[in-house]
Amino acid sequence: MVRGKVVMKRIENAANRLVTFSKRRNGLLKKAFELSVLCDIEVAVVIFSQKGRLYEFSSSDMQHAIERYFMYIKEIPTHKPEMKQLTQHSRIETENMVKKIEYLEVSKRKLLGQGLGSCSLEELQEIDSQLEQSLKNIRARKVQLYKEQIQQLKAKERMLLEENVKLYEKWCDGGKLWQQPLTQQRKVVNDCTQNNRCSEIETELFIGLPQKD
Structure with missing residues (x-):
């Protein structure tokens, strides 16, 4: 935990x-x-x-x-003015850093929906605007990832189709099928696949012992 x-x-x-x-x-x-x-x-x-x-x-x-x-x-030599000034500057920086951390912690809790009881209407509107902008950024990133995945799938589909075309040309003597449009390639490969399946089914029907007259 x-x-x-x-x-x-x-x-x-x-x-x-x-x-x-x-x-x-x-x-x-x-x-x-x-x-x-x-x-x-x-x-x-x-x-x-x-x-x-x-x-x-x-x-x-x-x-x-x-x-x-x-x-x-x-x-x-802490009595030197330079050392005193440096010490004071470090102390001020530390205090500012602590205040900044506290402010960020409070802002984080408010964005998570905690400690909203003391917020004014203007503060709530500002928080709502920040959350809306965050959601827009998240959705934009999400759409971008979807597009990238679609492009990757299309590229993979293209690669698999080219492999199928090569196999088709080797076994069915289809010529330069890869030069045809993508839709035509799909149709030809599908037709070839269906014809092969039909041939296999017809062959299977004639396998067996000859029937007596």
Whole structure:
């Protein structure tokens, strides 16, 4: 069963929120351990629950990892205007991207017929127009595929008919039948086929022991 996409927002139900926290916390700590082993790196994870309970993991000593972290951030020249500007620009881009994703999720749900209670008449008309355009595109693509299939079947029919004509010319001495129109080719081949069947039936009637007078 395919798992549905989880909306990134606070879980309102307390019990569900607690269960999700427990599962995700254990998964996060497990992934941190696997990352430290597979890549031979130093990993430290610190988690505080909603009630302030501490959960942590460190591939080495946690205190050493924290000291190393503070030593690293002191070496980064964050006081420079360029770094501050870059940080602010990245934050704005992230916020815009999150808003865009939320907007697309809402639009997707509305196109699926969900969450229409808060839509105005103009919004519903816009959704209806979008769906109508989508249906036109789908139908146009469907017609195109039908035409392509018909062309392929015609080409296959033509190839089979040419093979039948060649067989007819070999066995019935039909001459240059392939130069005739397609309808004439069909008629001649069908007539030849019917004649062969009739001949076979008449031959079968005379097979057997001679009758006594």
